[in-house]
Amino acid sequence: MMDSLIAIAAITGTVGIYAAAVYIYKKFNSAFTIPIIIATVIIIAILLAFQVPYDTYMRGGEWIDHMLGPAIVALAYPVYQRRRILKKLLVPILSGTILGAGVGVSTGVLLAKWAGVDQLIIHSLAPKSVTTPVAMAITDTLGGATPLAAVFVMIAGIGGVLISSTVMKYFRITHPIGRGVGMGSASHAIGTATIMEQNQLAGSVSTIAMVVSAVVVSVITPGLVAVLM
Amino acid sequence: MLKVCKIIIQIAFLYGIYLIGQWIQEALNLFVPGSVIGLIILFILLSTNVVKDVWVEKGADFFVKHLTLFFIPATVGIINYYKVFSGKGFFLIVIVLVSTVLVMAGSGLVTQWMMRGKEVEHDG
Numbered sequence: 001m002m003d004s005l006i007a008i009a010a011i012t013g014t015v016g017i018y019a020a021a022v023y024i025y026k027k028f029n030s031a032f033t034i035p036i037i038i039a040t041v042i043i044i045a046i047l048l049a050f051q052v053p054y055d056t057y058m059r060g061g062e063w064i065d066h067m068l069g070p071a072i073v074a075l076a077y078p079v080y081q082r083r084r085i086l087k088k089l090l091v092p093i094l095s096g097t098i099l100g101a102g103v104g105v106s107t108g109v110l111l112a113k114w115a116g117v118d119q120l121i122i123h124s125l126a127p128k129s130v131t132t133p134v135a136m137a138i139t140d141t142l143g144g145a146t147p148l149a150a151v152f153v154m155i156a157g158i159g160g161v162l163i164s165s166t167v168m169k170y171f172r173i174t175h176p177i178g179r180g181v182g183m184g185s186a187s188h189a190i191g192t193a194t195i196m197e198q199n200q201l202a203g204s205v206s207t208i209a210m211v212v213s214a215v216v217v218s219v220i221t222p223g224l225v226a227v228l229m
Numbered sequence: 230m231l232k233v234c235k236i237i238i239q240i241a242f243l244y245g246i247y248l249i250g251q252w253i254q255e256a257l258n259l260f261v262p263g264s265v266i267g268l269i270i271l272f273i274l275l276s277t278n279v280v281k282d283v284w285v286e287k288g289a290d291f292f293v294k295h296l297t298l299f300f301i302p303a304t305v306g307i308i309n310y311y312k313v314f315s316g317k318g319f320f321l322i323v324i325v326l327v328s329t330v331l332v333m334a335g336s337g338l339v340t341q342w343m344m345r346g347k348e349v350e351h352d353g
Contacts, residue, residue, distance in 0.1 A: 018298045036297040040304040047308060054308050061302030068299040069247040070240065070292065072264035076271035077289035083276065092343035100336025108328040115320060128325055129332055132303070133262040151310045152325055158304060159322070160329045167330055173337040177344060182337030186329045190304070193296035203293070209336070211265055218260050 003059060010060025017042050031165045034194055037158065072189065075207045078196070082204045089205075093181055097209045100185030101216040102224070104129035109228045119229070124148035126225050127217050128156040131188045134214045138221050153188065160187030161194045180205025185213050232287070239288025246271050 021035040021042070032038070047057055058065070079086065086093070105126050112122045123144030127135040132153045139149035164183060173179055176199050183191035184206035192210050196203025250267030253259070259266065274280040292299075314322065 014301055015298065018295075018301060036300055036304060039297075039301050040307075043301065043305050044308050047305070054306060057305065058302060061305065064299055065302040067244075067292075068303070069251070069264040069267070070243040071296055071299045072262075073243050073247045073250065073267035073271050074285070074289040074292035075296075076268045076275065077282070077285055078293055080272055080275040080282065089344060089347070092340045095343055096336040096338075096340030099339050100332045103335045104328060104332040107331050108324065111324045111328060112321070115324060117321065117324075121321065125321065125325065129329070131262065131265070134260060134265075137260040147310075148313075151307065151313055152321075154304060154307050155322055155325045156329045158307075159326045160333060163326065163330060164333065167333050168337070171334040171338055173334070173341055175341050175344065178337040178341030181340040182333040185336040186333035190297075190300055193300055196293055196296055200293075207268075211268065214261060214265060 006056060007060035007063065010057050011063055013046075014039075014043065014061060014064055031162055034161055035197070036190060036194060037162060040158070075192070075196075075203075078200050079204045079207050082201060085201070086204060086208065089177055093177065093205060093208055094212060096178070096181040097185050097212045098216055100181070100209070101129070101213045101220060104186070104213075105217060105221050105224050106228060109225055113229065120144055121148065122229070123225070125152045127221055128152040129186055129188065130214045130217045131210065134218055138218050141222060142225060154190075157187045157190030160191050164191070164194075176202035177205050181209045184209025188213070236287045236291050239285055240291065243267075243271070243285060243288050243292065246274075 017039050018035065021039040024038055025033045025035050043057070046052070047054065108125050108128060109122055112125055121144070123142035124139050124146070126142065127138040127149065130153070132150050135149045135153045136146040139146050160183070164187070168174070168179055168182065173182055180195060180202035183195045183202070188210050192203060192206040195206050247264055247267040250265070250270060251263030253266050254261065254263040271280070271285070275282060275285075312318070
């Protein structure tokens with residue numbers, strides 16, 4: 001009884017806070033009010049304030065989490081709708097994405113090495129630009145710590161969303177295709193979900209970048225890390 | 230009401246494709262997650278006209294519109310790792326962010342530069 005009450009409270013609470021976050025974003029339209037950022041911050045604040053452990057929240061949260069799988073599958077549809085434009089631009093999209101995959105792994109490893117970070121952490125940080133399960137599998141192959149890999153993926157995702165508008169403005173990436181490649185390559189599915197809310201063409205490009213970069217990063221990382229270390 | 234029923238049936242259909250993706254991932258022991266395999270399967274089925282776009286349109290629109298909602302439970306999970314943010318760990322966050330900026334700018338700029346001269350309609 002208590003369990004299902006907790007589950008219902010967590011589900012309705014998450015959906016309600018998400019709806020409020022979308023409303024706030026429409027009103028203020030700033031990087032700090034992007035729905036995923038604001039909803040995550042509010043829920044964490046509530047859990048901390050009432051000392052609710054994450055596992056308790058997940059008794060309801062797991063139901064929403066479980067729908068993430070089919071939600072990712074659904075991304076095929078907007079890409080399919082724009083297949084003609086995307087096919088024409090496939091070479092620039094793939095080139096940017098492949099370059100981004102290489103930049104992500106090499107700069108992450110080099111910066112960490114330069115800062116004198118442990119090898120275990122470097123191996124967990126190398127695949128941070130790709131979606132969580134892929135990053136964890138790569139880290140496992142390298143001999144890093146998989147829970148740590150998931151945290152770095154999260155930082156690249158949430159952090160990337162937070163700084164994206166500044167980065168796009170500063171580097172003058174104005175075209176939705178360029179923005180989509182940047183978001184999908186740097187901030188995987190979290191970036192894709194966010195840019196999809198703003199522009200479906202950019203979101204479709206971001207979906208392609210996310211999928212391609214997952215494959216490219218898993219192929220190049222072991223070799224690249226061996227060379228750079 | 231009919232519209233709600235349609236969305237629910239289509240979500241169930243998308244869920245079925247996700248399960249097939251999961252199954253393929255486990256059977257072949259692939260590193261790509263089941264959801265991404267499902268995404269590729271759905272794209273192929275739509276492109277070959279095996280699945281008509283009207284079969285998934287409403288359900289897919291629902292998911293795509295509210296995609297960020299489904300990430301929230303996972304992002305809240307960062308609460309278990311607050312220790313990473315303290316002390317020397319703060320430096321790791323800076324490293325990840327700097328690398329993320331370089332990826333975003335590098336990949337976006339290369340794509341944009343390679344597209345110069347090509348006109349593409351913006352569809353919002």
